[in-house]
Amino acid sequence: MKLRSQQNTVIVALMTSCLFVQNSFALISEETSGIEIMEEVQKRHQQFPYIYEEQSMVMEDRHGKRDTRKARRYSRMEEDGSVKFLLLFDYPKEVKGVALLANRDANGNTNKYIYLPALGEQLIESTGEGSNDNFLGTDFSVENLTGEILIEHAYVRRNDKEIKGIKYFVIDVYSANGLMSEKQVLRRHFIQQDNLYITLTHHFDKQGRVSRIQSHHDLKPVDGDMWRANMILMVDKRERHQSLIKISKRIFSHDYVPAEVFTAKWLYENYPYIESPDNSDVEEDSVVSNETTEENAE
Amino acid sequence: MIVKMCLLGYKHRVPVTLLLLLVTLFSLFGMQRLQVDTGIDSLIPADDPARQVYQRVMGEFGTDNKTIIYIKDKNLWTPEKLTRIEQLHLAVEKIEGVTRVDSLFSLHTIHGDDGKIVSRPVLRSAPKTEEDALSAKESALANPLYLGNYFSNDGEVTAMIVSVADVEDKNDFSRTIYQALEDQIEVHRSEFNRLTQVGPPRINAELKQSLYEDFLLLGPLSALILVLSILIFMRSWLSAMVPLVTSLITIIWTFGLLGWLGIPLNILSAMIPSLIIVIGSTEDTHLMAAFLRGLDEDVEGDSRQHAVKYMAKHIGLPLVLTVLTTAMGFASNLFSNIELIQHFSIAATFAMLANGFITVLVLPLMLSLFAPDKNISLVKDKNTKSVPNRIMKLFRYSQDHFPLSTLLVTAVLCIFFVMQAAKLYVTNDPLSYFPSDRPLIQDVKQIHEDLAGVKIFFISLESKQAKAFQDPKNIKKLSAIQEFLDSQGAYDRTISLADHLKFMNREFRNTSVEGSIPETRQLVAQYLMFFHRSDLDSYVSHDYSRANIVVRHNITDSHTLNQYIEELESVLEQIVGPDMRSYIVGENLMVNHAAESLMVEQVKALVLLMTLIFLIMSAMFTSFKGGFISLVPAIIPITLMFGIMGFLDIPLNPGTAMVAVIAIGIAIDGTIHLLARYNELCRRTSDYVEAVNTAVQEEATPLIVSSIALAFGFGILIFSNFTIVAQFGALAAATMLFSIFANLLITPIIMSRIRLIGLYQILAMSVDREVLDGSPLLQNMTNYQRRKAILISELHEFEKGELLVEQDTIGRDMYLILSGEVEVIRKDDGESRSLAVLKPGQIFGEIGYIRETERTADVLALENVSALRFDYERMQKDLKFFPNIVAKLNFNISYILGKRLADMVGSSKSK
Incomplete structure (x- = not known):
């Protein structure tokens, strides 16, 4: 009985995939523009407004030495189109409670705040000149993880490519401002044609050289034609180091992402100011689990 | 054997030429494999234990192999100038081999501002307005x-730091990178x-460039000077050409x-x-x-061959000795x-060694x-106005009139x-190899004045505890060390993890006062999250168990730097405590350490060489005094x-440091020639002063000529691009002139x-062994003692019929017949009576030898007698x-006389 049920599930999944593949091709023709493809990508993979993730971040330096952090990620898209984002660190214990809070309004304006429990109960606004700035010592920027704001960019479709048997749409990303002829390509997305997921992005420096490579792995269909990657790797070619985000748990549920977690009050209550020096022995690094559990509670 | 070797080239020109050609051809192929190494590594002892620590620290905290592009302008912070710098930055980034460029266009800074923390690049791109600049x-x-690292305090200077791929310097990689950078710099x-x-x-x-230039300049210049010197002093083209060919x-x-x-x-190979x-x-x-002296001798037949033999006989052994002593130097x-x-x-x-060998083969050839066929050179020229003669005249006057005063003055001078x-004092800074007026050195000085010195060393602290350097207590140790370094007042800039955390604390707390080290481990860890790993690569290990203080300075004098390092070492253990280990490492420190050992090594080498020369010369002259005089x-x-x-x-x-040992090896050559000649002359005369004068007279010209030529030759090295080579040349030249004196x-x-008495004379002496064995004068003496005894005496040759001793004259000589026969004839009242015929x-x-008395008989040579x-x-x-x-000889004479007395008594009894 159980076997039959599994077989059915596989058949349904395969059929869905075939339909889905056909659907992707049907949607995108040779005439489809870059922005149209990107809109379709966003539409397809940003269907859930409430996402809770438990992540491990592995940062490897140029000597191959690794540091591991664990964090929880909360993201919530409100009805007005604004997005709230919270990255809350749990490990190592010295950084437990450190939080990066980002609010993006419907117009794409983003405010970022940092909370350091060891500094005191205050949210420090973090401003920077570029949205591409790496955050908290990782190779990722906030934008790398929250996704691009389409209206801020111009997208130019390039010739499709096939890499290792997988077909890709290739889209070059430019800043929306300025004359196209004077602009420099910021990054190049490689979008898998079968699921419209951006699995590879080349980030360019001012010289037009690939400076960082972002790749998404362990892709899983989440719901219908929405897919999610359980591993995101960013390789910094210039600095010769890399950061890997491994998602061990992902839940699409309003209940897991209540509005109050995005407030200072919630942070102060749950991660109060550490006043006295704590020089107790450091804990051992825990092993990063390879398993990802996903729940769709919605 | 040496005579035979010398005659090889003379008698067997073709095979000798072929041999020389073959080896030379083989060597020419080898020359094509030659490589040039101007790296610092060759200045550091391979067995220096600090090298491993240094390599480990470098591996962990990154190398100091970086080029600073120094940019100075009064109006640096204007859109126009910053645009140029950006262009330069972009152009440099494109150079193949450049792995990273850090400049104001890549640096990030954090700034606390009224509850906000602003993180931004110093400049993302060239500003458009003055205000932005x-x-x-x-x-x-x-x-x-x-x-101090990237900007001068007044803001007029900025530095672009270029990292280059850490690869072996093959295919002129350094020069290619340097030139590529220079090309871009030239544009702006x-x-x-x-x-x-x-x-x-x-x-x-x-x-490398200087090395090539030195090769092109010094060799030919030395050759020119040599030829001129020899031509001036010896007036012989052949004498000038021979050394050129052998060289x-x-x-x-x-x-x-x-x-x-x-x-x-x-660089020393230059x-x-x-x-x-x-x-x-x-x-x-x-x-x-x-050879030219040999030509002077009247001989029948091939005068050149005779002169070559003469040369080999008289100079052969000294040549071997001098080649050995020079090589030993x-x-x-x-x-x-x-x-x-x-x-x-x-x-x-x-x-x-090769030159000695080649000379022995090539010169006779x-x-x-x-x-x-005849000597036409200055060697026999008695022209008293020649330089050697003038020098000798002055010396002779001093020797004759004030010998003791001369020795005394020399002693005082010494x-x-x-x-x-x-x-x-010792110094070994590679940059000091260049003269101080060279643009490179001027640039280094300028960077030191406006930013911080280009020389770097590291103080590395190591704990066994993981995350030790997230502990404020340990970070304060870094700060304490830096405070001590500041108190020494010798260094331009020190930077560590403590500085990063102080800065972060200041900005997050939004105060203008100098930051303090965060009080809790948690705050340290949380601040550290704002740094990218690459920002801290040079200052702390990934697990925070090891930390590194980078010290920049411009101390060129090894001795001074070593003194500061010793002071630092004395407090370092105290600051870091027993639970941590500390290392002070740096390429220039290892080079400095090598410099200190250089002094010790050279003293050892000097003592060893002098001991060897002393022993060899003592053996050669069969006396420690001979060894002493040689020194x-x-x-x-x-x-x-x-x-x-x-003094200077x-x-x-x-x-x-090498001048002393090399100079000894060379200066001893003249002494060997002088002593060898003196010895030879002593065999023919009992007047040692005359022997000295003659030896000096004969050897003065070649000795002065060669010493002056050496002085000129070494003096040429002052034109070297390298200060150390120039200093070597000047000192060696002076030493050569001192050696004449x-x-x-x-x-x-x-x-x-x-x-x-020369050992080689003893060994080379050919006397019939039977004669020696049978001689009562040499009884109970070893063969060696007999030979030495013979050499104490004088060798005389007498022709047949010549009177060796005349009756009734007073003489205090005693003779030992080596060959030939003599007759002892007693003349009484006009009658001659043969007393005896004496054999070898x-x-x-x-009798006359023992007591001053009249000779009792004539002694006549019956044939040619030695x-x-x-x-x-x-x-x-x-x-x-x-x-x-x-004493042995005297004892044997006593025995002989005693026996004769006994014989006489016996004979009178029998009568």
Whole structure:
């Protein structure tokens, strides 16, 4: 009985995939523009407004030495189109409670705040000149993880490519401002044609050289034609180091992402100011689990 | 054997030429494999334990192999200038081999501002307005981590730091990078007050360039000077050409060997051609002088062959000795743990030995082809106005009139210079190899004045505890060390993890006062999250168990730096405590450490060489006094040389440190020739003063000529691009001139008071063994003692019919017949009576020898006779030099006389 049920599930999944593949091709023709493809990508993979993730971040330096952090990620898209984002660190214990809070309004304006429990109960606004700035010592920027704001960019479709048997749409990303002829390509997305997921992005420096490579792995269909990657790797070619985000748990549920977690009050209550020096022995690094559990509670 | 070898080239020209050609061809192939190494590594002892620590620290915290592009302009922070800098930055990034460029366009800074924390690049791209440019300036200068490293305090200078792929310097990689950077810099040079680069590629490229220039300049110049010197002093084209040919072959052989052995050329190698030409020529000069003297002798047949034999006989053994002692001078550094010196030593030692070998083969070969049949050179020129004669006239006057005063003045002079030598100090900074007025050195100085010195060392702290350097207690240790470094007032800039955390604390707390170290481990860890790993690579290990303080300075004097490091070491243990280990490492520190060991090594080498020379010369002259005399002309010049170094503040460095051992090896050559000739003359006369004068007279010209040629040859090195080579040349030249003074003024004064016998004379002596065995005078003596006894005497040749002793005259000589027969004839009242016919081994004249009395009979040579003459007075003098031999002889004479008395008594009884 159980076997039959599994077989059915596989058949349904395969059929869905075939339909889905056909659907992707049907949607995108040779005439489809870059922005149209990107809109379709966003539409397809940003269907859930409430996402809770438990992540491990592995940062490897140029000597191959690794540091591991664990964090929880909360993201919530409100009805007005604004997005709230919270990255809350749990490990190592010295950084437990450190939080990066980002609010993006419907117009794409983003405010970022940092909370350091060891500094005191205050949210420090973090401003920077570029949205591409790496955050908290990782190779990722906030934008790398929250996704691009389409209206801020111009997208130019390039010739499709096939890499290792997988077909890709290739889209070059430019800043929306300025004359196209004077602009420099910021990054190049490689979008898998079968699921419209951006699995590879080349980030360019001012010289037009690939400076960082972002790749998404362990892709899983989440719901219908929405897919999610359980591993995101960013390789910094210039600095010769890399950061890997491994998602061990992902839940699409309003209940897991209540509005109050995005407030200072919630942070102060749950991660109060550490006043006295704590020089107790450091804990051992825990092993990063390879398993990802996903729940769709919605 | 040496005579045979010398005649090889003369008699067998074709096979010898073929042999020389084959080896030369083989060497030419080897030369194509030659490599150049101007890296710093060769200055560091391979067995230095600090090297491993250094490599580990470098591996962990990144190398100091970075080029600084220095940009200075009064209006630096304007859109126009910043645009140019951005262009330069972008252009440099494109250069192949450049792995990273850090400049104000890549630096990030954090700034606390009224509850906000602003993280931004100093400049993402060139600003469009003056306001933006000034804002960037404000932001850049506010970051203490960048001040001194990237920006000067007044903001007029910025640095672009270029990292280059850490690859072996093959295919002229350094030069290619340097040139590529220079090309880009050249584009913008006129747009700034000053724009230049300093870093390993430039230093390496300039070292190599200078090395090539030295090769092109010094060798030919040395050759020219040599030819001119010899032409002036010896007036013989052949004498000038011979050393050129032998030197050229030696140079090819030497560099060929280096190529085959994979030993690279270094900056000291630049002087090898000059050394070969100059030092090699001295032997050629002595040989040529001997050859020309040989031509003076009247002989039948091939006068050239006779002269070659004469040359080989008289100069052969001294030649072997001088080649050995010169090679020993260079070889004394064979085991130096500084590769630079060791490689030079290998090359130079081989060159000296090869030159001796080549000279023995080539010189007779050339003589057989080009030599004149008669001496037409200055060697027999008695022109009293010649330079050697003038010098000798002055010396002779001093020797004759004030011998003791001369010795006394020399002793006082030596004492004075020994005191000056006490001021000597060591330095080994690679940048000090360049003259101070060179643009590179000026640029280094400028960077030091505006930013921080380009020299770097690290203080590395190591804990066994993971995350030790997230603990404020340990971070404070870094800060305490930095405070001590600041208190020394010697360094330009120190930077550590503590500075980063202080800065972060200041900005997050939004205060303008200098930041303090965060109080809790948690805050440290949380601040550290704002740094990218690459920001901290140079200051802390990934697990925070090890931390690194980077110290930048511009101390060029090893001695001074070592003193500061010693002070630091004395407090370091105290600061870090027992639970941590500390290391002070840096390439320049290892080079400095090598410099300190250089002094010790050179002293050891000097003592070893002098001991060896002393022992060899003692053995050669069968007396320790001989060994001592041989050292005098070596000790005096090097004493003067070290004194002058102290007086003129010339430091000991890899170049100057070698002068002493090399100079001894060369200066001893003249002494050997002088002593050898003196010995030879002593065999023919009992007047030692006359023997000294004659020896000096004969050897003065070649000795002065070769010493002056050496001085000129070494003097040429002052045109080297390298200060250490120039200093070496100047000092070696001075030492060569001092050696003339020591060899020809001081040594003769001592020589005339000492009697020496050469071992080679003893060994080379050919006397019929039966004669010696049968001689009552030499009874109960070993063969060696007999030979030595013979050499104490004088050898006389008598023709048939010649009267050796005349009756009724007073004489105090005793004779030992070596060959031929004599008749003892007593004349009484006009009647002659033959008393005896004496044969080889027998003696006569012993009565007169014992007691001053009239001779009792004539002694007539019945055929050509060789006899040894033992002069009473000379034997009395020699008693103090060879007491055992003279005592034995006296005992045997007593025995002979006793026996004769007994015979007489017996005979009278029987009558």
